[in-house]
Amino acid sequence: MSGSTPADDIPSRRPDSEVEARARNESLGEMFASFSSNLSTLLRQEIQLAKAEATESARQGGRGAGMFAGAAVGALLALIFLSMALMWALGSWMHLGWAAVIVAVVWAVVTAVLVSMGRKQLDDMKGLPRTQETLGEIPPTLNPNKETP
Template sequence: MAFSDHSGSHSTASAGGPVGASGHTREDLRHESFGELLSGLASDMSVLVKQEIQLAKVETTAKAKEAGKGAGMLAGAAVAGLLLLMALTTLLVVALDYVMPLWVAVLVAVVLWAVVAAALGLAGKKQLQEATPPVPEQTVETVKEDVQWAKNPTRSART
């Protein structure tokens, strides 16, 4: 590490590598004005924010692609399931036609599917209300780390 005592002598490590993202050594930073340091900090923060935004975009895009594939498969399964239910409904109506008038058999099938649709609709609505919106988890985690580092830059650099 590059530390100097108050007498002006420096340890041999003071000519070491860069300290920050800007590539400045500690000695370079000691000779910069407050305005220059503040400008460098603003620049570094700008780069950091841009990188976090890019990470969020990449993470969200990857999750959306996976969800799109799954949604397509579910849509195909839903169509097949609908065709199956239509065939089963026809079978139910034909079977009930043997013991009751046709119009009553159709009415029984309609009421049955109305009850099923209502139950599924209410359960689905409840599930959607409880669901949380998709969050780019990695980005949230790195932003938390960045905030922690900004609060204690020397401690977090050592850990």
């Protein structure tokens, strides 16, 4: 013999990790309960995070929308005063009433063109074609609106 003992032939065992120890000692039911509990906690935390992020985004979006609304009011006032200036400039060549009518007609034409363009854009709107396509691919058993065969 070369001086080795039977104990030297047994590979040394490292201590079990926490996962290995749980795998040896817990039943499948206990593991599933633990998994289910951890999954529920994770989903709850993800939902809370999503709510917090959505709230912050909505707050920031609200501030931005308010600033756009203020800019729109400013633009409207500028447009009104520019229209009045044009009316007064035309009034130096003609009666002020006719100048006001000319400015009003110009704005009526601009409005009609914008309405026409907006209506065309709305008519060309396609909705949600990709969503409709993917919803059509849902198996009948998962679709709550259809009775399964």
